[in-house]
Amino acid sequence: MLTHFAIAMLASAQQTEPDLNALITTARQQMAKGEFDPAKATMTQAWTFAQTLPRENVLRYSTLKHFVAILTGMAEYEEAENYLNLAINWRETINGRDDPKLADELIQMAQLRRLRGDFSTAMETLQRVLMMRTKINGNESIEVADLLSLQALICIEQQENVQAAAFLRQALRLRGKLMGEDHPSLVPDLDRLGVTQATLRSYPDSETAFRRVLIIRETLLGKDDPDLLATLDGLAYALFGQKKYAEAETVYKRQLDLWVKTSSAEHPMVAWSYDKLAILYQDQKDEPKRKAAADNANAIRALLYAKGLHNEATIQLANGDRPAALALLKQAQQSLAMKHERLDKIRQQIDDLLKEQSAPKSRTKKSEK
Numbered sequence: 188m189l190t191h192f193a194i195a196m197l198a199s200a201q202q203t204e205p206d207l208n209a210l211i212t213t214a215r216q217q218m219a220k221g222e223f224d225p226a227k228a229t230m231t232q233a234w235t236f237a238q239t240l241p242r243e244n245v246l247r248y249s250t251l252k253h254f255v256a257i258l259t260g261m262a263e264y265e266e267a268e269n270y271l272n273l274a275i276n277w278r279e280t281i282n283g284r285d286d287p288k289l290a291d292e293l294i295q296m297a298q299l300r301r302l303r304g305d306f307s308t309a310m311e312t313l314q315r316v317l318m319m320r321t322k323i324n325g326n327e328s329i330e331v332a333d334l335l336s337l338q339a340l341i342c343i344e345q346q347e348n349v350q351a352a353a354f355l356r357q358a359l360r361l362r363g364k365l366m367g368e369d370h371p372s373l374v375p376d377l378d379r380l381g382v383t384q385a386t387l388r389s390y391p392d393s394e395t396a397f398r399r400v401l402i403i404r405e406t407l408l409g410k411d412d413p414d415l416l417a418t419l420d421g422l423a424y425a426l427f428g429q430k431k432y433a434e435a436e437t438v439y440k441r442q443l444d445l446w447v448k449t450s451s452a453e454h455p456m457v458a459w460s461y462d463k464l465a466i467l468y469q470d471q472k473d474e475p476k477r478k479a480a481a482d483n484a485n486a487i488r489a490l491l492y493a494k495g496l497h498n499e500a501t502i503q504l505a506n507g508d509r510p511a512a513l514a515l516l517k518q519a520q521q522s523l524a525m526k527h528e529r530l531d532k533i534r535q536q537i538d539d540l541l542k543e544q545s546a547p548k549s550r551t552k553k554s555e556k
Contacts, residue, residue: 207236207246211253223261230254234270248277255295264303271296287323290316290330297337306345313338329372332361336376339383348383352392355380369403377403381421390428397422413449416442416456423463432471439464458487486527493519493533500540509544516541 210233217226230253237250251274258267275292282288293316300309313334320330339354355376362373381396400418408414419442426435443460450456461484468477496519503512516537523534 207233207250210236211250214253214257218257218260226257227261227263230257243281248274248281251277259299259302262302264299268296268299268303271299287319290319293319294334294337301341301344306341309341310338313341327361327364329362329365332358332365335361336379339376339379343379343383348386352380352383352387352389355383369399369406371403371407374400374403378418378421381425385421385425385428388428390425393425394422394429397425411445411448413445416445416449419445420463427467427470430470432467435467436464439467453487453490455487455491458484461487482525482527483529485525486529489522489525489527490529490533493522493530493537496522497533497537497540504544513541513544516544 210229214226214229214233217223217229230250233250234254237244237247240246251270255267255271255274258264258270271292275289275296278286278289278292293312297309297312297316300306300312317331317334320328320334324330335354335358339351339358342348342351342354358376359373359380362370362376366372377396377400381393381400384390384393384396397418401415401422404412404415404418419438423435423438423442426438439460443457443464446454446457446460461480465477465480465484468474468480496515500512500515500519503509503515519537520534520541523530523537
């Protein structure tokens with residue numbers, strides 16, 4: 188049978204909980220609309236209200252976590268960390284320091300410290316989590332692999348690439364053992380390892396990482412998916428770094444063809460791909476190929492620029508501003524000075540329009556009376 192005190196506490200909770208939840212909902216709606224200061228003010232009101240509840244009431248904890256989310260979304264990381272500390276303190280006080288769910292809070296704390304550049308403290312926090320995870324799940328678990336990946340990310344941000352590569356290799360060993368060597372979960376770490384090894388000029392190791400990523404992505408997505416583009420670029424760079432020119436050229440050309448297939452032959456990234464080939468040919472001192480690739484890149488850029496000017500000129504003509512249109516057309520004409528087959532069509536269009544607009548207007552005949 189409930190005591191009078193228990194009945195009073197239950198009635199109090201029933202009265203306050205909807206109000207507190209309503210404040211949290213309002214803050215989240217304000218945040219979604221970009222009303223950051225009002226959202227923060229609403230959550231401040233919610234936390235003031237939550238502090239009137241009994242210490243063990245879980246609403247105190249959930250209010251703090253919502254406040255942390257709002258502040259993190261506003262990039263106010265230091266203040267978010269302060270409120271997260273209160274949430275962690277609540278969990279430690281109510282459930283004890285061995286509460287396994289504390290690990291998630293501490294990972295969030297490490298992320299906040301990473302975002303505000305406090306890398307050393309972030310790493311210390313992750314080390315505590317690692318000890319907790321190891322105690323619960325042992326040395327070989329996906330949770331441990333995730334922590335190693337996060338530690339590697341922090342090392343990369345500090346340009347500590349040797350240590351980053353070590354963490355990534357450990358994470359990949361665990362993921363491969365637990366999930367399989369070709370499991371999709373390996374992709375993010377393989378990508379990072381490929382880039383990190385290339386930064387260290389360990390090009391063979393970089394090549395190995397990117398080839399593994401390519402196999403996994405091709406198996407999942409097929410050979411023509413745009414998600415392969417970054418992997419192809421990394422692999423080509425690793426091959427180029429080893430002066431495996433023929434293999435690098437093949438991969439760069441595949442990347443170029445994929446850009447054309449997934450976007451268009453005039454896409455800016457197609458020009459960028461030709462730039463990569465031009466650098467490759469320059470390193471081989473193959474001037475004819477270098478010039479051809481560079482000309483293709485420059486022609487695409489000229490084409491895009493001229494098309495933009497042409498479009499703006501037609502808008503100015505429609506608005507009745509003929510002098511502005513003529514100035515734009517002449518600018519476009521000058522941008523097409525280089526001779527290239529890619530430019531022939533747009534050059535003819537601009538020349539024709541320029542002649543049409545530059546020609547004197549014939550006088551309208553007076554109607555006979």
